[in-house]
Every structure is written in C-alpha cells, then in structure tokens.
Amino acid sequence: MTSEPLESRPALPCATDETRNLVESLSGFGIPQDEIARLVGIDPKTLRFHYTDQIELGTIKATAKVAQNLFTMACKPTREGLSAAIFWLKVRAGWSEYAPKRVEEPLGKKEAAERDALTAGDGTEWGRLVN
C-alpha cells in the first residue's frame, strides 16, 4: 500500500529589500505591528520572526534622525532654536521644575551611627579631649 505524499506548507513570501525598507519605516513611525503585518500580507508572528532587525532599528533610526534635527535647531540662534533648546534642556538636562527631585538614599542604622560618632564630640569638652 502506497501513501500519497503530504502536501507541504506553502512557501512564505520572501522578504525583499522593498518590504524590509517598508517595515523599517513603518516601525519608525510607530505603526503597530499588527497593522504592518496586514499591510505586508503576513501574520504578525511571521513579521516578528523575519523582520526583527527592521522592527528594532526602525524606531532607533527614526528617533536618532529627529534628535539630530532637534539638536541642529537648538544650536541655531533663532526663535525656533530657542524653543528647541528649552525643550532639549528640560528633557535631557533635567532643567525643569517638574523633574523628579533626586532623593538621597537614607543611611543604614550602622552607617548613621558611625557618622554620628565622628562628630559626637564637636563643640563639647569631649571633642577637645578625645581624638
């Protein structure tokens, strides 16, 4: 008895340079992966499997490009440059009244006791007597 060969899974559409550029651009614009997959005509899981680099690099490249542009603007002595500079300093340098205050780590019990011991005699007769 001979068995019929099983029908193999249909070949996946090959990733071309065109689709790679498309995925990278769309990912950089922030389009959700489900929608990119639909546009390319593949399943979202297939998209993540075959276009991992494009999905990751798209966002990085887009952000870098905008940052470069913002930086160039911020360095210009124009009105737009001033706004860009203010934005840059607020976001990157923390020059903002809304920036979270840096909270110092509270000292441990032993650490605090040792620190207090060093200054315990200050201003008293003990301070003159002991080292």
Added chain:
Amino acid sequence: MEPWSLAVPDWRERIRAGRSLLPDLPHLNRAQAKRAIAIFNKLRLPDVIGTPALAVAGADWFREIVGALHGSFDPVARERMIREIFLLAPKKSSKTSYAAALMVTTLLMNERPRAEFLLVAPTVSLAHIAFSQALGMVDKNPDGFLRKRLHVQEHLRKITDRRTKATLEIKAFDTTVLTGVKPTGLLLEELHEDIHGDTWICFDADQCFPSDCLHH
C-alpha cells in the same frame, strides 16, 4: 630605651606621710597624662546614688596611675616607657570600677586602629561586674557622647570605638590559658596566682602575655 622604674624604696615613709607611691617621672608627657586624667574624671560611677563623676568620687592614688600610664608614651620613639603596672590594693577600694574606668579611658585615648584591649577576670561573675561598670559609665554619660562614640555589645561584653574600631573586651578566663589574643593593652583583674595581687595592667602587650608577666 629602658622602661622607667616605678620602684619607691621609701614606700613605708611615703605611706605614713600620705605621699604618692609613684616616683617622680621627669620625662612624663604631662599633656597626655592630663588629657587621660580629664577623660577619667568625666566618667561616672554608675552604681552609686547620684552617679557622681570620678572627678569627685575617684581617688587621687588611681588618678596618678592613669596619668603615669598614659603619659609614659614617648611620641618620638613611639614607645611606652611604662609597660606594666602591678597594683595590690585591699578590698572595697573600688578596684573593679577603677579598672573599668581605666580601660574606657584607654579606649578613648587610643589612636591605634583596630587595637584590642582586654580586661580579664578569673570568673564570669567578676567579668560581668567589670563589664557592668564599663557599660554604666557609657550609659550614664550625661551629654550622650559616649553612647554615640562607643558601640556596646552586651552579649559579647565588648565595647567598640566607632572611630578607630578599637575594641575593649571583658573576658572571663583562667589567666594561665589566655591564648588567641593579640592585645594592645591588658588588664588582669583579681590575680591570685604565683603572686597574690589584684590587678595587673600590661600595655602594648603584643609580646607580653600574662604567663610572661608573672615571671618578671
């Protein structure tokens, strides 16, 4: 350099005349001696009503010993010229309180990092009494300085100077089997061995363990 001699052959006349039993020490570092006595005087007797300061309640004969011991350090040679003191005193003369006060003073005068000071008593109950005195002196310090400066571990009978990390431990030991320690200063309380005495104080005791001291 030869250690200073503390011999006073005229001790009988001195006692009769109520004079000091310490000889004149011309090379005594008076500033250090004065500083040690000032620290000693500021400590308080914890088991006396009103917890008086040793400036009032302490005896002059012991103050002299405190001064001589701490003033005997030669800052140039970096050597202590009085390395041992043997003290024979009768009962009820506050020997244990003074011993505790001397060791607390020494801990505060000490500049050597991580130095070890020992107060050794022959029984646990004596060690407990001595530690209780030292602990009381730290606790009864009115301005709270000693509580901040010294870390007391009651369960170990140990007091640590937080600045230098030097320690004072009060141990109950048979003095003939005291090993495994490298003390900078050692005070043997109630010595009842070859010689009958009460307190043997041994400073810079790196090479001077009790068994050696006894044969001097």
